Amino acid sequence: MIELKNIERYYPTGAVKTYVLRYINAHIAEGEFVSIMGPSGSGKSTLLHILGMLDEPTDGEYWFLGEGVHKFNERRRTEMYREYIGFVFQAYHLIDDLTVYENLETPLMYKKVPSGERKSRIADILDRFNMVAKKDLFPNQLSGGQQQLVGIARALIGRPKLILADEPTGNLQSPQAKEIMEIFRTLNKEDGVTIIQVTHSEENARYGNRILHLKDGRVENEELIKNGASS
């Protein structure tokens, strides 16, 4: 599904180039559940943004489903977001002017899901995340953890084939985090959804089948997880 060839990303700071990512090569097949780990500033978010086509590599090639992403125009990228990709941001990025309900509804509207189905899907997911009572609140009326839950719910509601999650449980209590991980695993196992997550937690990372360790912008090593974590 995903093929990264010698991906590089640098920022020009003055005369020198500050490399954030260097020589990233990776192949991620459909149905995989990959975790990315690494110290702060190692380039995890940057890599995820590139995978999510939000950012462009300054060098190297990125192939998605056999197509070169560098050839995508804006329309094709919009299509990707509608059809394939669900994004969970590290900083949640809920739309401040919209209620929880409306935040969840937005991707469905862009996907042109009919209104009846929209309602039932939102009701479903609110139920699953225990947020029914909060549906009419605005993001600034929610706690950080609650905002993160809405962010995850919003990524899942469109039933994407690829979920990119940047520290999806960073602000959650461990039982809640565990629940989210279970949801991810179910989606991955039963619906074949490909998941790439950035995480600081070894435990969460083990839900995946593979861990990429980043350091200073390079893949330091790659760890395969047998059978996934079963706790």
Next chain:
Amino acid sequence: MISNNLKLAFRNLRKQKGFAIINILGLSVGIASVLLIFRMVQFELGFNKNFKQHDRIVRVCTQEKGLDGQESFTRGVPIPAMSEIKNTITQFAATSRIKENWPTVLVPNPNGGAPLKKFNTEEGEIALFAEPEFLTIFDFAWMAGNQDNILKEPNTLVLSQKMAEKCFGGWQNAVGQTLLIDNEPMMVQGVIANASPQCDFPINLLISYQTLISNPDKYDYRDDWGSTSSNDQIFALLNNPAQFQEANVAVEKVGKKQYVDESGGQSSYKGHLLQPLSEMHYDDRFGTFATHVISKSRLWVLSSIGLLILLMACFNFINLSTAQALRRSKEVGVRKTLGGSHSALFGQFMSETAMIVGFSVLLGTCLAWLGLPLLERISEVPTDLPFLNQPVLWIFIPALALVVTLLSGFYPALVLAGFNPIKALKNDLFNQASSGNGLRKGLVVMQFLIAQALIVGTIITLGQLDYLRNMDMGFRKELVYTFNMAGDSIAQSRMSGFKQRLLQIPGVESVSFSSDQPSSGSTWMTNFAVGRGTDYQRFNTTIKYGDADFLQTYGMKMVAGRWLEPSDTVKEYVVNETMVKKLGIANPEEILQQELRMGSGKWRKIVGVIQDFHAHSAHHELEPMTLSSNLERFYVTGVKIKPQNIKATTEAIQKVHDETFAEQVFDASFFDEQIADFYLDENRFSDTCKGFGAIAIFISCLGLLGLATHAAQRRTKEIGIRKVLGAGVSGITMLLAKDFLKLVLIAIVIASPLAYYLMDKWLQDFSYRIDIQWWMFVLAGFAAILIAFLTVSIQSVKAALANPIKSLKSE
């Protein structure tokens, strides 16, 4: 999606109340201005369109070129030329000769005695002598009477509905009755509908043309190629509008030979040309009978002002939206990752604009409705005509809303929808957003440029009007009460008795009879010769007739010789200084005792030279003038009254008038008011500048206020730090105000030469005018800077006074 967009738009509007109010206020004032200007322009452009055959109707006019190359135009055509046109031009399906007339109308008492009612022709109305074909060419609706065989016999007439109601209390019973028109009995044959207010034919009476022909002396009907009166005209109906050029060529040939014979070498060309009815309302070379004329260029100026004001309001919107783009950037980024396409986002932002424009259109329409009475100050639009409920506005208003939405919303929506998502999310848009900075500055400069030009226009027009008011016209215009008299022999026989009775009124200082006031709208010109046996001069002279008291009543001065002695016939002449100069005589004394002859008249002595006075408005140069006394040409009475008890004096004058001339209508006014009326159009133009200048300033300042608010918000942190470092309130106010004042200054610099050019052109229309001076621009600039500074300061002071700890903590 659309309903969702509108919901979001509404929410966003409520959240950003301040900016929404600024936008809605500015746009609604702009929309109201456009609606009002549309009203004026639409009114003027609709003139004379209500006649069914309007595209086939023409008027034959006359063009003359003097030996000095000066062209003159008139709507008048010599009587014999009219006959020839009537009989020879094959492209005309129908023609009607007409003569303008302003008679006094009496409703006789069938039992004898004093008339039941009497009226003068009202201002804005006209009586026409006309042929039966007139009603074929102009399809006035017929209300009463038999339409066949009308206006064929002498002393028959047709009334307008309004006139019939005035005379007989109702139009139904008018037919068959008799009216005295300037003391001549005439029979009412029919009643036609009143002319539409958008029509240059506000006819109250149509009198048969045979009346003129059968009584040529009374009506001055002269079958003479040599005399052209603007009252004698001919209208025609083309077979087909496409024949206009053909007919024009044919008409040009009429009178070719006769005019050369008649001119006596006075002119280098005289001939006829066609004026289509569609041009009549806009061409002041030929004018109309009783309605106003407005040039197409004035309509263009008005339309441009409307458009500029609307653009200024749109600029505010663009400026505020792009300035605030940063605030929306995160939303754009997130929406894009959720599958929001460029076009969906564009649509969302356009909906926000559409909503603001929608509110503005509602408010603007209300404002236009409230402001409608103001139009009376700057135009001829009657306020009782339908305005907002005209079907054309049901198209115009939505079209306007669409245009305003696109003008205001297109660019900001394009910018916002075009944000790169990752940069938007990282708030790394500073460079993207501030790239609109140059544009914003440009738009602010443009707004103030327009405002500045209008302020300069206001100052200069006010200056010129003030100059005109105080201009020394060479006579005294205050406290002279004047009114018209009939020029018939009965009236003439009562004149000296009338004067004696007026002089007995305690408040009356002197009384004079004359052909017209020293300065008036009418002109009488003739060729003349000075020095017995010499040929005619190569220029014409203006003629005025005044009695022995003319000089004293209107307060003019002699520079040589003496004023005219009492006389009922032309016995001697007085000329003016310009005449002396134009004749090449250095010392006025030298012309005294020389003999002068007007046209083919008798040789008479010049007994005095009068100091120049203005016979027309300041639009005209001083002209050579010859004055004499001639009872037969006295149509105006001027009464100089004392400043005490003015009301009692004027009432006494009316009483004496009504007793002396029972069959005449007393219609008097003060001379200075008549002179002020010369400049009605200029006053309107000045008021237009004033009104729209104020609106332009208002809109520009709203925009500044918005931008200053935004700047203050954006720089809260910087201001906090500066205050902690010891900056004072005034320093911080200047910090913020400086940027904006620079822009205003640039606008002033660009606007000044532009305004100079335009206003200089306007002033060129006056022969007597003020000089444009540098202080006018400085004053206007100072006003603009002051207003801008005050506007910006409101925000800056607020920001400067804010507690620095708060602003720093909140970061």
